[in-house]
Amino acid sequence: MSVRKDNYTVDIGDMRIKYKDKSETFTEDNLISKEPIGQFKAWFEEVCNTPQILEPNAMFLATATRDGVPSLRAVLLKGFGTEGFKFYTNYDSRKGHELAENPHVALTFYWEALRRSVRIEGIAKKTSAEDSDRYFQSRPYANQIGSMSSKQSSVIASRQTLIVKERELLAKFPEGQVKRPDCWGGYLVVPHVVEFWQGQSDRLHDRIRFRRTKPNEKIDNILVHKGENGWVYERLSP
Known part of the structure; x- marks a missing residue:
């Protein structure tokens, strides 16, 4: 195959793998929990x-x-529970700046071996300084130094810039004496939508979405089903 380097198109329309078959559907009867965190826990395990x-x-x-x-x-992901989904990062990174401007976020897990995915929509808020300190101190020493070495998302001349900074910090902060930088810490994503997807080979994928109830919403248990802890669930077309 010859490809012109100035302008080309690669057709990969035939690339596809086998997903689940009709004997392995994901239906409402298969739900482990009628609220999304318990269902996520079951799939995650x-x-x-x-x-x-x-x-x-x-x-x-x-x-x-x-x-x-x-x-x-x-x-x-570094933790999850009824309050939400937790991760840690540099507050001065691109994502940190965007989260400061707009806390609405989406998360996606894709577990190809199981032909499953989970999508989460919610609001991100910073965790406490105590929580961030606790997690930072649990990290390996090299990771602690790495967090201090990098001004995440900033432009640098070369990798050597990072190596020099790392050497300086290794000499300055012995193991066990690294303090969490103020610009580094955790976020908790408080979900209002959680969708569970399971792929089917015929592309009639299974999609069950949990969401928070709307004001004065009527639950008919036909299209919208009553869940637990303020959640409802419904099936979406693939």
């Missing part, structure tokens, strides 16, 4: 026990500027 999935807690975080210009990157 299965993911953690799937050897092919090396980073079960890898997720994509979407943020946007005040004007709605989006950006997306991979981060690591």
